[in-house]
Amino acid sequence: MQVVLISRGSMTGGQALAHCLRDHLAFRCVCREDLVRTVDAQGEYAQKVLQSIHSATRAYEQFSHCRRPYLILMRLALLRFIRQGNLVYHGHAGHLLVADLKWCLRIRVDAPMPLRTKNAMERLDLSEADAREAVLREDEERVRWARFMYGTDIRDPKLYDACFSLERLTLNGICAMVAETLKQESFTPSPEDIRALDDLYLAARIDAALAVDSSLLNRDIRARARGGKVALVGPCLDDGDMARAVELAGGVEGVGAVEYQTGYAVSFDSYLR
Numbered sequence: 001m002q003v004v005l006i007s008r009g010s011m012t013g014g015q016a017l018a019h020c021l022r023d024h025l026a027f028r029c030v031c032r033e034d035l036v037r038t039v040d041a042q043g044e045y046a047q048k049v050l051q052s053i054h055s056a057t058r059a060y061e062q063f064s065h066c067r068r069p070y071l072i073l074m075r076l077a078l079l080r081f082i083r084q085g086n087l088v089y090h091g092h093a094g095h096l097l098v099a100d101l102k103w104c105l106r107i108r109v110d111a112p113m114p115l116r117t118k119n120a121m122e123r124l125d126l127s128e129a130d131a132r133e134a135v136l137r138e139d140e141e142r143v144r145w146a147r148f149m150y151g152t153d154i155r156d157p158k159l160y161d162a163c164f165s166l167e168r169l170t171l172n173g174i175c176a177m178v179a180e181t182l183k184q185e186s187f188t189p190s191p192e193d194i195r196a197l198d199d200l201y202l203a204a205r206i207d208a209a210l211a212v213d214s215s216l217l218n219r220d221i222r223a224r225a226r227g228g229k230v231a232l233v234g235p236c237l238d239d240g241d242m243a244r245a246v247e248l249a250g251g252v253e254g255v256g257a258v259e260y261q262t263g264y265a266v267s268f269d270s271y272l273r
Contacts, residue, residue: 003104004088005095010138011119012111018090020175032091038077045212069211076204092142096150103189111166199225209248228256236262
């Protein structure tokens with residue numbers, strides 16, 4: 001199992017690189033829209049979160065209520081795809097959803113503005129001036145989005161294992177370099193990594209079940225799982241809410257014993273670093 005997570009600016013060729021890797025390595029190719037469709041299947045509240053999240057970045061009170069369930073649901077969707085085997089994901093911040101999976105290869109793709117403008121002119125049927133403005137506007141929105149959602153600048157090279165530019169490199173050349181990099185042992189998960197992934201996935205499923213339950217909305221409860229044993233860590237709840245949380249966790253397939261521990265739940269943000 002290997003995973004490549006591509007972050008890209010607008011019109012930089014990141015999608016084309018993902019397709020190149022898909023064809024060269026026979027990996028599955030997944031994008032943000034695939035994650036959204038998976039989240040959409042989580043039910044009415046999940047759909048409401050997706051509908052609200054974009055406007056929420058302009059209204060802090062609304063954002064504060066949407067951000068956590070959005071991140072939980074999108075993380076679960078990406079983990080679900082990752083567990084299915086070799087994968088290349090292209091978006092602009094997917095790598096931040098699973099930052100605790102250190103064996104995933106994280107790359108950033110950029111391109112000079114003339115090339116990006118040309119791409120926008122062709123794809124969007126715009127004049128040169130309008131195409132350049134569209135690229136800059138989309139870049140600004142993506143940077144602002146990442147700051148709201150993850151508290152970081154997605155252009156920071158320290159977030160990636162490698163950064164590529166199409167100024168002199170070709171897509172085929174970058175594809176070849178990525179394929180060669182994947183031969184390193186550090187980008188293939190060990191058996192311990194796979195077991196940890198299974199535990200993270202189980203915990204993510206429980207987190208999602210809690211996040212969309214109407215009686216537990218905005219309760220900062222986190223799940224930790226190991227081999228089917230689950231600990232829920234969160235605030236002091238009345239007996240009814242605590243029983244509901246334990247019931248929801250216990251109803252997730254693969255869960256054995258469930259224990260609720262009153263205390264400070266590890267911030268969800270700690271999983272995104």
